[in-house]
Amino acid sequence: MTTPPPALDPERFRRLGHALVDLVTDYLAGLPARPVFRPMRPAERATLLQEALGEAGASPEAIVERFSTAVLPHAMGNGHPRFFGWVNSAPAPIGVLADFLAAAMDPSCAGGDHAAIYVERAAIRWLMELIGFPTDGSMGLLTSGGSEANLLGLAAARQRAADRDGWSVRREGLQRARPPLVLYASEQGHSCIQKAAELMGLGAEAVRGVPVDARFRMDVSRLPAAIAADRAAGLRPFCVAASAGTVGTGAIDPLDAIADVCAAEGLWLHVDGAYGALGAARADLRPRYTGLARADSVALDPHKWLGVPIECGAVLVRDGRLLRETFSLVPAYLRTEPDRGFGGLPWFSEYGVQQTRGFRALKLWMTLQHLGRAGVSELVGRHAALAECLAGLVDAAADLERLAPVELSIVCFRYAPARLRGADERLDALNKRVMEEIQAGGAAFLTQTTLAGRFALRACVLHYATTEADVAALVDAVTRTGARLLVEG
Ligand SMILES: Cc1ncc(COP(=O)(O)O)c(C=O)c1O
Known part of the structure; x- marks a missing residue:
C-alpha cells in the first residue's frame, strides 16, 4: 500500500533522490556548453503561468519529469561561467547539497x-x-x-x-x-x-x-x-x-x-x-x-x-x-x-x-569550511585578477572605452568606436542595444549601470569557474555586437 502524499515511502524517496543527484550533477557539468541565458518563448511561459493545480495529486516521478523539461532548461543564467550580470554568483556545489540537508532537518x-x-x-x-x-x-x-x-x-x-x-x-x-x-x-x-x-x-x-x-x-x-x-x-x-x-x-x-x-x-x-x-x-x-x-x-x-x-x-x-x-x-x-x-x-x-x-546557516557553514580561509582569499584574488584582465582587454581594444577604475571584480565600459566618441546620447542608445542583444544571444551575459550620466556596460566577475578565456569571450561578444549594430544602424 502506498502512503498518501506528502509522505513518500523511504525506498521511493531514495530512488527519487538518487535520480535527482544525477540530474543535478549532469546539469551543473553541462552548463558551460549551453547558452548562458535564453529568453523564454511565449508558449514556455504560458505553460507555467496558466497551469492548473490538479484535483488529484501527481506522482513525484511525473513532477520531477515536468521540472526537468519546463523549469530546469530556463535558468536565470548565473550558473554559467560567462555570466557577468548584477552581483549574482554561481552556487557553490557544496552549498547546493547543504540546502538539501537543511531542508531535510528543516x-x-x-x-x-x-x-x-x-x-x-x-x-x-x-x-x-x-x-x-x-x-x-x-x-x-x-x-x-x-x-x-x-x-x-x-x-x-x-x-x-x-x-x-x-x-x-x-x-x-x-x-x-x-x-x-x-x-x-x-x-x-x-x-x-x-x-x-x-x-x-x-x-x-x-x-x-x-x-x-x-x-x-x-x-x-x-x-x-x-x-x-x-x-x-x-x-x-x-x-x-x-x-x-x-x-x-x-x-x-x-x-x-x-x-x-x-x-x-x-x-x-x-x-x-x-x-x-x-x-x-x-x-x-x-x-x-x-x-x-x-x-x-x-x-x-x-x-x-x-x-x-x-x-x-x-x-x-x-x-x-x-x-x-x-x-x-x-x-x-x-x-x-x-x-x-x-x-x-x-x-x-x-x-x-x-x-x-x-537553516540558511548550513550552506554557509559548509561552503566556508570547503573553502577555508585560504580558499576565500584565493577566490577573491582570482576574481580581482580576472577583472584586471578584462579591464586590460577593454583598454587594448580600439572600439572600447573604460568608464571606471577596477576596484574589486567589476569592470564598467562601453562600445565607443572612434567616430562616435563624444556623441554620448548615441552611445547610450547603442550600448543599451548591445547589452540587450548579448543578454538574449547566450554567448555571455552582462548588465548595466549609469556613471556620470552615461550608460555603462557592467561586468561583475563572481563565478568560481570563470577563466581568462571567458572574459575574452565577453569582450569579443561586445565588440562584434557593437560593430554589427553600428552597421545595421
Ligand atoms: C552593494 C549592495 N548592497 C545591497 C544589495 C542588496 O542585496 P540583496 O539583493 O541581497 O538584497 C546589493 C545587491 O546587489 C549590493 O550590491
Missing part, C-alpha cells in the same frame, strides 16, 4: 538549544573574523540578503539615536513632533538604503546623497558641511551608510576617514558591504578596507562573493545588546530559560524581524 532557527543555532553562531563568527570585525560583544545573524541586512543595521542606528536623545522609537514610532532623522550615503550607494529609510518611516528625503570623487567613492570632505547644514536646519543626522564595494563600480568608500567624521559627530557608521566586504578577507586588499573594523554595523552577503546559494545575507552589529533592544519582543508562548528545557542562547528572533527562520 529546523526553525528562531532559537533554542539545537545544533542549527550553534552552526549559525559559528558561521557568523567566521564571517566576522574573515573581515576583521570585532567578535567580542557583537552580534550577527543571517538574513534573506543585503536589503534586509542593511535594514536591520539602519534600524539599530535609529534605535541608538533615539536612545541618546532620550526617547523610545519602538514605543512612539515617528508619530510625534521630533527633529527629522537624516542619514548620509554616497550617490553610488545601493537603492536598498533608500528603501530601508522609506520602510523605517524616515522617507526617501532622509537619505542625503553625498557626491563621489573620480573613483566613485564618497567625497568625505563634503560630509561635515552637509551634517552641519542639516543640523542648522533643525534635522537630526544619525548615521552614515558607507559602501565597501558599490554595486555600480565596486568602489570602497574611505571608511577610516568616514569613521573619523562619525566619531567626531556622534553618528552611527553603517557599512554596506553586501557585495564587497569579503574582499577584506584578502591580505593584499585589506588596506583598502581600513576603518571597516570601526563600523557599528556591516551588511555582507555570502550569496554574492562566496557563492552560497541564494538566499544568504548577514548583518553584523558591534553592540549586540543594542541590536537585541532594537528587535526583541518575546510573547509568552516563546519564552524559554537558558539551560532549561529548550532554552539556549538568546534567540536569533530577538535580533531581527523574522520569527520562524530557515
Whole structure:
C-alpha cells in the first residue's frame, strides 16, 4: 500500500533522490556548453503561468519529469561561467547539497538549544573574523540578503539615536513632533538604503546623497558641511551608510576617514558591504578596507562573493545588546530559560524581524569550511585578477572605452568606436542595444549601470569557474555586437 502524499515511502524517496543527484550533477557539468541565458518563448511561459493545480495529486516521478523539461532548461543564467550580470554568483556545489540537508532537518532557527543555532553562531563568527570585525560583544545573524541586512543595521542606528536623545522609537514610532532623522550615503550607494529609510518611516528625503570623487567613492570632505547644514536646519543626522564595494563600480568608500567624521559627530557608521566586504578577507586588499573594523554595523552577503546559494545575507552589529533592544519582543508562548528545557542562547528572533527562520546557516557553514580561509582569499584574488584582465582587454581594444577604475571584480565600459566618441546620447542608445542583444544571444551575459550620466556596460566577475578565456569571450561578444549594430544602424 502506498502512503498518501506528502509522505513518500523511504525506498521511493531514495530512488527519487538518487535520480535527482544525477540530474543535478549532469546539469551543473553541462552548463558551460549551453547558452548562458535564453529568453523564454511565449508558449514556455504560458505553460507555467496558466497551469492548473490538479484535483488529484501527481506522482513525484511525473513532477520531477515536468521540472526537468519546463523549469530546469530556463535558468536565470548565473550558473554559467560567462555570466557577468548584477552581483549574482554561481552556487557553490557544496552549498547546493547543504540546502538539501537543511531542508531535510528543516529546523526553525528562531532559537533554542539545537545544533542549527550553534552552526549559525559559528558561521557568523567566521564571517566576522574573515573581515576583521570585532567578535567580542557583537552580534550577527543571517538574513534573506543585503536589503534586509542593511535594514536591520539602519534600524539599530535609529534605535541608538533615539536612545541618546532620550526617547523610545519602538514605543512612539515617528508619530510625534521630533527633529527629522537624516542619514548620509554616497550617490553610488545601493537603492536598498533608500528603501530601508522609506520602510523605517524616515522617507526617501532622509537619505542625503553625498557626491563621489573620480573613483566613485564618497567625497568625505563634503560630509561635515552637509551634517552641519542639516543640523542648522533643525534635522537630526544619525548615521552614515558607507559602501565597501558599490554595486555600480565596486568602489570602497574611505571608511577610516568616514569613521573619523562619525566619531567626531556622534553618528552611527553603517557599512554596506553586501557585495564587497569579503574582499577584506584578502591580505593584499585589506588596506583598502581600513576603518571597516570601526563600523557599528556591516551588511555582507555570502550569496554574492562566496557563492552560497541564494538566499544568504548577514548583518553584523558591534553592540549586540543594542541590536537585541532594537528587535526583541518575546510573547509568552516563546519564552524559554537558558539551560532549561529548550532554552539556549538568546534567540536569533530577538535580533531581527523574522520569527520562524530557515537553516540558511548550513550552506554557509559548509561552503566556508570547503573553502577555508585560504580558499576565500584565493577566490577573491582570482576574481580581482580576472577583472584586471578584462579591464586590460577593454583598454587594448580600439572600439572600447573604460568608464571606471577596477576596484574589486567589476569592470564598467562601453562600445565607443572612434567616430562616435563624444556623441554620448548615441552611445547610450547603442550600448543599451548591445547589452540587450548579448543578454538574449547566450554567448555571455552582462548588465548595466549609469556613471556620470552615461550608460555603462557592467561586468561583475563572481563565478568560481570563470577563466581568462571567458572574459575574452565577453569582450569579443561586445565588440562584434557593437560593430554589427553600428552597421545595421
Ligand atoms: C552593494 C549592495 N548592497 C545591497 C544589495 C542588496 O542585496 P540583496 O539583493 O541581497 O538584497 C546589493 C545587491 O546587489 C549590493 O550590491
